[in-house]
Amino acid sequence: MLRPILIAAFLIATSPIFALAQDSSAETGAASVSEEVIVDATPETPTALGPLQAILQEHRNEVAKASRRTVDEVIDAVRAAKLPQGLTFLERWGDRELWQREEDGLFFFTEKADGQDLTLIDIDTGEAVGTISKGDIKQLKPNSGVRTVIASSLVASQLEDPDPARRRQALDAIERRAEKEHLEPLRASIETEEDPAIKARKERLLRVITISFGQTTETRVDAIRSFSQDLSLDARAALNPLVVTRIGYSEGEPEGVNVARTLTPGKDISREVAYKLLVDDEKAIAARTRAERKAALEANIEDGTVGGVPVSELSSQEARDRAYSSLVDEGKAPPFVTDETMDAELAKYTFYEAYADSNAEVTTAAAETLDSIDQYVGLNRFFSLVLDGLSLASIYFLAAIGLAITFGVMGVINMAHGEFIMIGAYTGYVVQQIIPNYTVSILVALPLAFVIAAAAGIALERLVIRHLASRPLETLLATFGVSIALQQIAKNVFGTQARPLTSPSWLDGAWVINDVVAVSYIRIAIFVLALVFFALLLFVLNRTRLGLEVRAVTQNPRMASSMGINPDRINMLTFGLGSGIAGIAGVAIGLFAKVTSELGQAYIVQSFMTVVVGGVGNIWGTLAGATMIGFLQKVIEFFNPSNTLAAQTYMIIFIIIFIQFRPKGIIALKGRAAGD
Amino acid sequence: MSALLEVLGVSVTFDGFRAINDLSFSIQPAELRAIIGPNGAGKTTFMDIVTGKTRPDSGRVQFGTPPVDLLRLRESDIARIGIGRKFQRPTVFEAQTVFDNLSMALRNERSPFSALGYKAGKSDIERIEEIASEIGLADHLKRLSGELSHGQKQWLEIGMLLAQDPQLLLVDEPAAGMTLGEREHTTDLLVRTARTRAVIVVEHDMEFVRRLECPVTVLHEGSVLAEGSLDHVTANPEVIEVYLGR
Amino acid sequence: MKNTFLARNPSVLVFILLLAVITLLATVFSEAYGTGLLPTNYVKILGKTLCLCLIAIAMDLVWGYCGILSLGHFAFFGLGGYMIGMWLMYARTEDIVIASMTNAALPPTPDEVRDAIGTQIFGVVGGSDVPLVWSFAHSLPIQLALVVLVPGLLALVFGWLAFRSRVTGVYLSILTQAMTLALSLYLFQNDSGLRGNNGLSGLQNIPGLTDAPQSVLSIWFMWGSALALGLGYVFAAWMVSGKFGNVVKAIRDDEARIRFLGYSVEAYKLFIFTVTAVIAAIAGAIYYPQAGIVNPAEIAPIASIYLAVWVAIGGRGRLYGAVIGAALVSLLSSWFTGGQAPDLPLGFYTVQWVDWWQVLLGLSFVLVTLFAPRGIAGMFDRLVRKDAA
Incomplete structure (x- = not known):
């Protein structure tokens, strides 16, 4: 699974290294060097050789016929001079872009000119200094040993670059594509590092590359084990290749391989695959x-x-x-292999899975560390799951609370509740068409959605529900009629295609806690919104006159009306409140889901479930119901991530069973008030 | 003779409110008993417990010989082993005829399959007509019970109770809304019924209770306050305190 | 008073006669057996409508008579369709596969046939194996039994759970809706083994009757539907006219009271829920061969709500009301959504019924609930009584 990531990382990684090297040469080359030419020009070079050229001329042979043994001398000399252009030189030398003029042995970079000619570029200034025929100049092709040394010395110098940005870039480069040669320069650069953040990064990176390139088994194992609680992808990327296995077989006990486990044909490996291995090696005739x-x-x-x-x-x-x-x-x-002969053939061999890396200590440590990381990842996934569940719960809470309030107070289920959510979402969309600023439009849309949905709710209550008093099943059906009418009207007005409700840019992106856990800001905002409404409703229901009356009507409507509470007014107000919150929920849902005429339908059943599971007439009940349904859905999705349909199926079955044990929901009214 | 119904140390709490508090009560197989008590004394809750509508938090309720634990049974089972209940407000099936109401109450197999195959036999029709004349509705058998007067509905419900042929009748305010003549008839009927089976009458109306001439149990705050003849309990200072002292 | 079945149910005779007349007329005007005035397409619509009337009767029994507003009976209808559809599709594919293999060099082995059928049927969902649920698909008698058994068992288990815990009223409605949603979501999955959202198709081709043209088949199916509807009507009338019907109505009107009379409300509800589920399944099993395709969208909760709408508009608590409602609304619905209804120009806006029919239906439904709670049949009753008086 990691392979494509690694390849992609490599492709991305390589280009900036080169770009970087060339950029820096372009910047520094022209301006600063010209001064240095004057200062450092040595008397022995009457043609005013650049300082780098001078150094190279001193080591002309070592450069031209570089060998692994002698190359250090050159590099040391270049680095000792601390020339800015030295880095570019090393870079291009390693990339076989250094040429030597046969006439005088001077070194140049080249560019393609007309025909067979090449443009000479001064290695100090980076400026074109003439052209030359290809026959008169020789390209230097250092062997791979030399190039490796050059590369690592490059990193070494970048790692100790005075510019922190360049040091970070070097680290980026290593992170993208670590090589054995990076190990020592990195280790060496840590001591002198002053920036604590970069230092920490270097130390960590050192451990990562020690996993692959550590000199002794012991240091590698130590490095591996140090990652047992690390979630980042690079640690896993470094560890995973160590535990790559291949399938092999041997007669008798496997020898000379680092066996991960033995395989039983027909159980751990299919008989056909095992047999094919033998056939491929011509150890058996093809079936x-x-x-x-x-x-x-x-x-x-x-x-x-x-x-x-x-x-x-x-x-x-x-x-x-x-x-x-x-x-x-x-x-x-051709003869045909019966099952019996196949089994007999297979029985002759031991099949096994062997690690590609022959060092058993390392592979064991890597496997164990990966297990440990997996456990830790699991823990973090669980945490992430909790956050997802919270987020979903807050959406369900917003969607269902209005339903729960009206159900509690009036004992009726409003099937058009989902369409009030839809009205809220479309309100948000329309407002955005008028007010282009997303932040302002959301701030306008939220209260407006409340008002419009509440008005729709009050109209529904006065025109329909009031006339069906105490006939809950008929109310359910009548509001369903309203629901299909509203849905179709929305379809006729806004069309069937999804309308966007764009969130303001400050809600884009996510709060990334680590490589496993991240929460998008929209979800956080919705969570906050749900909290706000939860608190607001708690306040309204428990601390205001309206709340008192609502609770009285919920518990005993007849008694309440005999005490001078006008139930019609309470019904209207609660219906308005419940529908208004649905409108707000619509805006919130519209921010992350597409706004269609079916938006409400998608949430209505879950809202019903929330009310049923939570219990009626109590916002704590709705909170509990929403939490349970939200978490349940996420947990089931977690175990079966590929199949959200199945997740919903199982959730509903679970709820049906749950109702067996708590027919009146998690938080039920008890006693006579609950009625029957 | 052992008791038909034995209620022992029953308590039930609704949201912290003790509706029934360590109540003990018993009644003989052929006995008429009146239960009186102020509002909220737990009279209706007591009936709910006996008929299985409410489950007590503690205590025992036994019925019949050999005793059956009522707390383990569902409402329909309790009704089937011989406990009939008449509600305070007359609840008859208004969309159905008097005949159908009585026919459903008649003591017969109660399973869906037997109901599907049921055909009113001669004896059943005779029994229904007998009960109908007893409750004065013989001419109204074909009428929808929803069209009956309030008093007639009360009668119909008593008739349904009789049709069930229970060993124990729980009667909640049978005389409410009845004329004087109807009351007398009701008293007669209850007294007559109590010769062969147990009858518990819950009533507010002292005059009505007096006419029943039976032992009286006074409930207060979910437990028995006094028991004995009506004169005996009305002389009890505690009872007077409860009824008048507030 | 004569207490015979027909005396208690005068509507039965009228209904059966009307049904017979309509079916006969349709046959007389059909393309296959008559003048050809009535296109096959319309015969199919008529046949399907008769099936919808049958499920409406089931809905009326469970809701109008027993007071259980089930929002799940269309799930049983769809399941019935799936059960018969499995045989139709399997047997027909088997015929095709075998026919295509007759020219092969070697006669096919049973395994090869099964593999070919699997590829043919499940290719669309990326499978080639025949799933376990199709084990009996080759056998018509078994699948016919499953038409009754699978929905019946589902209703029995669900009903037992729901009624046992005394879930009533809107709670129960929502629970049945949830059951329906769960079932349709389950069928939407490809690995449910029932071809995911493709559903089962080609059901109008009856295996073994490939030579019979659709015009003939449609007549036969219409007669089958009419027979089922007639039997269903008589059966339902018989159920609700006796003591069972009285108890069931009593449960609708006052559940607690009938319990204190010693009736096990749960047993009655479970009985009627299961029986009506089976009726619905049978209706579905006759409907879908005429429709040609059954897919999970058919089972979506909304379908069951529409069913309630039909019964409510027709008038619940009266069997003929359910029939009137189902026939009227479903026929109107296909007329309006089929594009036959003329547009209504309002000057500033032209009402296209394809778009506005749903709105009209929704609103008229609200109006019926508000002003004619007994539905069309209720108004009809009032007229009849006025005439009599």
């Missing part, structure tokens, strides 16, 4: 598949029989096997 055997039979039909068996009888596998056997006996077909 003929049914299709191949059938083809052989078809090819050998003679006068309506095959191998003496009439074709018309060949409608069973058993008869075909018989016919094929006789073909084999006649030598007309």
Whole structure:
């Protein structure tokens, strides 16, 4: 799984290194060097050799015929001079871009000019200094040993670059593509590092590359083990190649390989695959598949029989096997491997999975560390799951609380509740068409959605629900009629395609806690919104006159009305409140889901479930219900991530079973008030 | 003779409110008993417990010989082993005829399958007509019970209770909304019924209770305050305190 | 008073007669057996409508008579369709596969046939194996039994759970809706083994009757539907007219009271829920061969709500009300959404019924609930009584 990531990382990684090197040469080359030319110009070089050229000329042979043994001398000399252009030089030398003029032995970079000519570029100034025919100049091709040394020295110098940005870039480069040569320069650079952040990064990176390139088993194992609680991808990327396995087999006990586990054909590995390994190595004759055997039979039909068996009888596998056997006996077909012979062949060998890395200590440590990381990742996934669950719960809470309030107070289910959510979402969309500033439009849309949805709710209450008092099932159906009408109207007005409700840019992105846990800001905002409304409703219901009256009507409508509470007014107000919150929920949902006429439908069943599970007439109940449903859905999705449909199926089944044990929800009213 | 119904140390709490508090009570197989008590004394809750509507927090309720633990049974089972209940407000099936109401109450197999195959036999029809004349509704058998007067509905419900042929009748305020003549008839009927089976009457109306001439149990705050003849309990200072002292 | 079945149910005779007349007329005007005035397409619509009337009767029994507003009966209808559809699809594919293999050099083995059928049927969902649930798909008698058994068992288990815990009223409605949603979501998955959202298709081709043209088949299916509807009507009338019906109505009107009379409300509800589920499944099993395709969208909760709408508009608590509602609304619905209804120009805006029919239906539904709670049949009753008076 990691391989494509690594390849991609490599592709991205390589280009900036070069770009970087060239950028810096372009910047520094022209301006600063010209001064240095004057200062450092040595008397022995009358043609005013650049300082770098001068150094190289001192080591002309070592440069031209570089060998691994001598290259250090050159590099040391270049680095000792601390020339800015030295780095570019090393870079291009390593990339085989250094040329030597045969005439005087001077070194140049080149660019392609007309025809066979090359433009000479001064290695100090980076400026073109003339052209030369290809025949008169020689390209230097340092061998790979030399290039490796050059590369690591490059990193070494970048790692100690005075500019922190360049040091970070060097670290980036190593992170993208670590090499053995980086190990020592990195280690060496840590001591002198002054920036604590970069230092920490260097130390960590050192451990990462020690995993692969550490000199002794012990240092590698130590480095590996140090990552047992590390979540970042690079640690896992470094560890995973160590535990790559391949399947092999041997006669008798496997020897000379680092065995991860032995495989039993038919159990850990399919018999066919195991057998194919043997066939590939010509240790066994190929098994003929049914299709191949059938083809052989078809090819050998003679006068309506095959191998003496009439074709018309060949409608069973058993008869075909018989016919094929006789073909084999006649030598007309290759022998066919029966299950018994295949088993017998397989029994001769031990099949195993072996690590590519032969160092058992390292692979064991890596496997164990990966296990440990997996556990830690699991822990963090769980944490992430909790956050997801919270987020989903807050959405369900917003979507369901209005339903729960109206259900509690009036005992009716409003099937059009989902359409109030939809109204809220479309309100948000329309507001955005008028007010282009997303922040302002959201701030306008939230209260407006509340008002519009509340108005729709109050209208529904006054026109329909009031006239169906105490007939809950008919209310359910009448509001369903409203629901399909509203849905279709929305479809007719806004069309069937999804409308965008764009969140302001400060809500884009996510709060990234580590490589596993991240929460998008929209979800956080919705969570906060749900909290706000939860607190607000708690306040309204428990601390205000309206709340008192609402609670009175919820518990005993007749008693409440005899005490001077006007239930019609309470019904209207609660319906308005419940519908208004649905409108707000609509804006919130619209921010992350597409706004369509079916938006409400998608949430309505979950909202019902939330109310049913939570219990009626109590916002704590709705909170509990929403939390339970939200978490449940996420947990089921966690175990079956590929299949959200199945997750919902299982959730509903769970809820049906849950109702068996708490028919009145998690938080139920008890006693006579609950009625029957 | 052992008790038909035995209620022992029953308590039930609703949201912290003790509706029934360590109540003990028993009644003989052929006995008429009146239960009186102020509002909230737990009279209706007591009936709910006996008929299985409410489950007590503690205590025992036993019925019949050999005793059956009522707390383990569902409402329909309790009704089937012989406890009939008449509600305070008359609850008859208004969309159905008097005949159908009585026919459903008649003591017969109660399973869906037997109901599907049921055909009113001669004896059943005779029994229904007998009960109908007893409750004065013989001419109204074909009428929808929803069209009956309040008093007639009360009668119909008593008739349904009789049709069930229970061993124990729980009657909640049978005389409410009845004329004087109807009350007398009701008293007669209850007294007559109590000769062969147990009858518990919950009533507010002292005059009505007096006419029943039976032992009285006074409930207060979920437990028995006094028991005995009506004159005996009304002389009890505690009872007077409860009824008048507030 | 004569207490015979027909005397108690005068509507039965009228209904059966009307049904027979309509079916006969349709046959007389059909393309296959008559003048050809009535295109096959319309015969199919008629046949399907009769099936919808049958499930409406089931809905009326469970809701109108017993007061259980089930929002899940269309799930049983769809399941019935799936069960018969499995045989239709499997057997027909088997015929096709075998026919295509007759020219092969070697006669096919049973395994090869099964593999070919698997590829043919499940290729669309990326499978080639025949899933376990199709184990009996080759056998018509078994699948016919499953038409009754699978929905019946589902209703029995669900009903037992729901009624046992005394879930009633809107709670129960929502729970049945949840069951329906769960079922349709389950069927939407490819690995449910029932071809995911593709559903089962080609059901209008009856295996073994490939020579019979659709015009003939449609007549036969219409007669089958009419027979089922007639039997269902008589059965339902018989159920609700006796003591069972009284108890069931009593449960609807006052559940607690009937319990104190010693009736096990749960047993009755479970009985009627399961029986109506089976009726719905049978209706579905006759409907889908005429529709040609059954897919999870058919089972979506909304379908069951529409069913309630039909019964409510027709008038619940009266069997003929359910039939009137289902026939009227479903026929109107296909007329309006089929694009046959003329547009309504309002000058500033032209009402296209394809778009506005749903709005009209929704609003008229609200109006019926508000002003005619007994539905069309209720108004009808009032007229009849006025005439009599």
